[in-house]
Every structure is written in structure tokens, then in C-alpha cells.
Amino acid sequence: MANSLYSLFDAIARARDESELRLRFMDGVGEHFGVQRWGISFLNEQSGIAEIDVRGVPNVSAFLERYETVGRAVDPVLRYVALRHAPAHEEMVLPSGGWKQCELYQRCCAYYDHEHIMTGPIVGGGRLIGTVNFARVGDNPAFGAEEIANLGALCLHLSASLATLQVRSIELNSPLASRLTPRELQIAELVARGLTNAEIGAALWITQNSVKQALKRMFRKLNVSSRTEMIGQIHGILTW
Structure with a gap:
């Protein structure tokens, strides 16, 4: 698998608790996907944010506030992921040329130079319990089929490792x-x-x-x- 994703799978599988699982993911994932900004979030039963960790975003508090205020409700990638429990990037869910015309880009992502985004599901109990979120900035290329496949595999391992850690308790x-x-x-x-x-x-x-x-x-x-x-x-x- 490209760029040795198996090492990340192994690191996730060896986590001793959920806190270590998040740390191993956050410390290891950026290099594998060629992203400048990444994060992981966990949802409560009302689908609101319960926990979140973000790397690479300047003034992260302001970004999160803007996204929660004007971005989440109009995020077409998150909507796809929540509906299908499958990973997606902007070119999968919008018509050609539609990304920079959509509300999410104009009201949120453009302020932070997020030129391309990709989101994957963390699932449990038949529902979406969290997301993995990637962004590429500037002139970096868009995400493609290989990244989607790799993110799908990563999210499967995250979901399974969370289940395993909960079983241990x-x-x-x-x-x-x-x-x-x-x-x-x-x-x-x-x-x-x-x-x-x-x-x-x-x-x-x-x-x-x-x-x-x-x-x-x-x-x-x-x-x-x-x-x-x-x-x-x-x-x-x-x-x-």
C-alpha cells in the first residue's frame, strides 16, 4: 500500500486506550496522505461535536468557530459521508467547477486556503460517531481515487480499533x-x-x-x- 499505510494501521491497532489511539493517528497520518491540515472529530448522540483535534490550521479556534457557524450546515462532503458512511472529496459530490462556487468554500474554506478537502467516516452502533478530515492548501493537487481507497481502509481500522478498545473495558x-x-x-x-x-x-x-x-x-x-x-x-x- 502506498507510503506504508500498514505502519499506521499497526500503530492504531497497538493503542492502549482511546486517547493514545487519537494521538497515534494524529501524529502519523499527515505524511501518508500528503496533506497540510488534518483532524479527527467525535460526535455526540445529537451529531454535535464532542471532541476534536486539528493540526496545521492557523488560528484553529477561529476556524472551528467559523466552520460550526457557517460551514457545517452547508458542507456537501460531510453530508455525503453522513448519508453513506463512505469517504468523499469535493470532486465526488459536486459538479465540475462547482467547488469554488459552493457555500462551504466561499463562506469558510476560502478564508483558510483549503483548496481541496476529503472526509472519512468513523462508525459505531450503526451510526456516524466521528470523522477524519483532510485539507490540501495552495497549488497542491486534488484528492483522487487512490486517496479515497486508502482513507476508506484507514477509517475501517479506526472504527475497529475503537470497538476493540471498548471491548477491553x-x-x-x-x-x-x-x-x-x-x-x-x-x-x-x-x-x-x-x-x-x-x-x-x-x-x-x-x-x-x-x-x-x-x-x-x-x-x-x-x-x-x-x-x-x-x-x-x-x-x-x-x-x-
């Missing part, structure tokens, strides 16, 4: 939790978040068949016959 003396191994709890968390077997396998670096066999074992342990039954039974010990 479960009280393992729970009678239900004690029936499942730590790996099975990871799989259960990702099932609850709506991931397919293929997506779970990619997130945990195991084969799709390994996920399928693990689910069969989990069903037997919990005496259930479907994913829905399983999640209903262990809902109380999951952290999503």
Missing part, C-alpha cells in the same frame, strides 16, 4: 462475557456495529471463514441461532 466477571474469548468479544462488538463477515475479517486481519467459524462457536456458547439473537443476549455487556 468490559467487566470480564460478567457471566455472559466470561463465555466468550477476547477475540469473540471483538467479533461480537463489530457484528453489533453492523459489519459484514468480510469487513470484520479485514478489520481484525483474519479470514472471512475464520469469522464464520467463530460465529458458529459463539452461537453454540450462547445457545442462539442468529446474529440478532446473539446481540440481543449480550447487548448489556457491549459498549456501543
Whole structure:
């Protein structure tokens, strides 16, 4: 993968808590995507900003205030990401030549020389729980298909690592939790978040068949016959 994204995946996977996860992401991501400005944000249940970290933006407080006041509501890239839970850049969601005519650029991005933007989803519990945000300034090129693919992979790893860290915080003396191994709890968390077997396998670096066999074992342990039954039974010990 271009520019060794695997090293970033590994750093994210080795984070010991959510704070370290954010730090590893923020310290390592800029060089991999050729961006001058980047950030990560987490949303509350009302889709407002709960936490945010931004690098490279001068007078970041003023930028965030402007974006929240006049930018967020007219952000076509964020709207696409929130609707589809898939990454996007401005050329994907606007007609040719439409970027510099849109409200987001004219009312916000132009003030900070954000010539190109790209956003990716962090998901959990079937909803958007955060975003990864990139900007290129000046004469730097627009984002393309390779960057979109890489951002999709990165967001999958971020979402899965967050789920794993939350699983680790479960009280393992729970009678239900004690029936499942730590790996099975990871799989259960990702099932609850709506991931397919293929997506779970990619997130945990195991084969799709390994996920399928693990689910069969989990069903037997919990005496259930479907994913829905399983999640209903262990809902109380999951952290999503």
C-alpha cells in the first residue's frame, strides 16, 4: 500500500486506550496522505461535536468557530459521508467547477486556503460517531481515487480499533462475557456495529471463514441461532 499505510494501521491497532489511539493517528497520518491540515472529530448522540483535534490550521479556534457557524450546515462532503458512511472529496459530490462556487468554500474554506478537502467516516452502533478530515492548501493537487481507497481502509481500522478498545473495558466477571474469548468479544462488538463477515475479517486481519467459524462457536456458547439473537443476549455487556 502506498507510503506504508500498514505502519499506521499497526500503530492504531497497538493503542492502549482511546486517547493514545487519537494521538497515534494524529501524529502519523499527515505524511501518508500528503496533506497540510488534518483532524479527527467525535460526535455526540445529537451529531454535535464532542471532541476534536486539528493540526496545521492557523488560528484553529477561529476556524472551528467559523466552520460550526457557517460551514457545517452547508458542507456537501460531510453530508455525503453522513448519508453513506463512505469517504468523499469535493470532486465526488459536486459538479465540475462547482467547488469554488459552493457555500462551504466561499463562506469558510476560502478564508483558510483549503483548496481541496476529503472526509472519512468513523462508525459505531450503526451510526456516524466521528470523522477524519483532510485539507490540501495552495497549488497542491486534488484528492483522487487512490486517496479515497486508502482513507476508506484507514477509517475501517479506526472504527475497529475503537470497538476493540471498548471491548477491553468490559467487566470480564460478567457471566455472559466470561463465555466468550477476547477475540469473540471483538467479533461480537463489530457484528453489533453492523459489519459484514468480510469487513470484520479485514478489520481484525483474519479470514472471512475464520469469522464464520467463530460465529458458529459463539452461537453454540450462547445457545442462539442468529446474529440478532446473539446481540440481543449480550447487548448489556457491549459498549456501543
